Amino acid sequence: MANSASGKLRSKLFSKSSSRPIFATFILFGGIGLLILSIGISILYGAVDIRYHTIWQSLTNFDPASTSHQIIRGLRIPRALAAALIGAALAISGALMQGMTRNPLASPSIMGVTAGATFMMAIALVVMPGASNFVMMLWAFAGAGLGVGIVFGVGSISKTGLTTVKLALAGTAITAILTSLSSAIAIHFNVAKDISFWYAGGVSSVQWIHVQLLAPVALIGLIMAFFLAKSITVLNLGDDVAKGLGQQTLLIKALGIIVVLLLTGAAVSVAGTIGFIGLVIPHITRFLVGVDYRWIIPCSAVLGALLLVIADTASRMINPPFETPVGTVTALIGVPFFLYLARREGGKM
Template sequence: MRVLRSRAALSFGLVVCSGVLLLCLLASVRFGAARIGTWEVIGAFVDYGGSEDDLIIRTLRVPRALIAALVGAALAVAGAIIQGLTRNPLSDPGILGIEAGAALAVVGSVFLLGASSLTTYALFAFVGAAVAAVVVYGLGTLGGGMNPMKLVVAGAALAALLSSLTTAVLIFNQRTLEEIRFWLAGSVAGRDLGLLLQVLPYVFAGLLLAFVLGRQITALTLGEDVATGLGQRTAWVKSLSVAAVVLLAGSAVAIAGPVGFVGLVVPHVARFFVGVDYRWILPYSALLGAILLVSADIAARVALRPQELPLGVMTALVGAPVFIYLARKRSKG
């Protein structure tokens, strides 16, 4: 189904989504564990005095809102690419073992090296995610080129193996579990602008590559024979698509931990509005993913104030019912 049919309507929809995202970012800065009024928020930007409220706004809430938006956009676009590449509507970035690879790398860094800072977690998570994706892609191309089924099987097998190893380490060493359990649940709490700036170039490169490949991914969703008949070099398109997924999902997991369901749910919402053209699905997914994660982060902070829920719990509350609905729908189909 396609709700927005004309190019003008699709363009206007992007403007509306951008406006909604801006409102969500403002709400993220306004609401939190500490009760800060609207005028105090405005004063933190126009009349900065170094008060406690000013510091909370500038050093905690603004970076947190921006990181949540960036992570949401990256995961949603990565999920859309994976669904198009595998032609499987139930796929998400976890299918390449990215989240499992990142988790094992972080757990290993804590267990073996005693790592304790978020910056170190991010570095090891990105490397682990990239290595896992490369291994899955290599396994998926054995025996004469990559196809969606081989990629899914290889990803599921490697993800299961890496998750088992991660669980074994956590059972063996309770200290490691205590140190990283909040990261494993997914969170943007405590992240600063320095961490954001570290991953921003990778996310930007991944988004740019994804948007450039929009037309080619659309053709691939029609089948590899159709894409080849249209003159596409499908091997290159698949390789570049996987590279975009690694950059996007690897950066997102590195900075926020394994946040589930965003890459699964958001592309379906985008398709509902724009249809099957990935030139529109990808930018809509980026904006809708950012809106979803910023909104989920607000809910995580205020639901049990002053306590805070992990961000992954909030996305699971939204994503799990949608996943069940999609699975049942696909089964009936």
């Protein structure tokens, strides 16, 4: 009888959460089409405007003597691809964090993950000057784990345990502390100029080596997240119900945290602190496709990539020929959204 009841509950959950598969498919493939278009626009526009046929020529008949071809192949294409990969990584991380904690305010930038990664990278610049990109990525992974561990530890110091607002407040406080410590380290050891890039956030300095390091990590994270998607959907019913349905909740959360640390650490090591994509995109995706994470994960990846590519393009066009930090552009969208969510969730406490 218990197995029959569990089966009916599971069937009801996924029937409800998959009630918009046609629309979700449209969002997924429509988003991919818009992403390809936005990458093309990102390659076209910048300090030097480039024509469509020049892009095609640089791909099919590369001329090393052509400045335009060098800009396209060496700067614009890796920059656009990195923006897409980083946006997807941050969006997936946010979706997983919100799904595992059932906390709508959870995201890498708010839960101390990005601040922790930046903090450890500041230390790396001091103790290992001239470290390779791969080594810096490893330090970012460690920092991301440190940040999220401290936030959850501090948020749990309460008789009533973790709540939505307490977790958000703990994340905000720890993020401020780690950012201050990073600044102090940078100033004291005279590496402020080196660390300033990670504070501002952006993909203007991305090269092919960064894409080569980021792509496999993003692919592994996406595959792991997709395999966890069904279990994350069940976790939204609560831990007790999920256990009753046969889910190994601790294992699922441990694997989910590993995915978040991989994706966020890789993103921060390449682009620095880019906030709010992991907060905004999962909410938009759930509104569009429902609560089934088998749709939320891939659609969040596409929409997150699309948002960051558009934001990066906008950052070049706001005040040409100078570039506005892309983190500023995403914050203009994310801060009002965060305040709205904090007020809505705070009213439920």
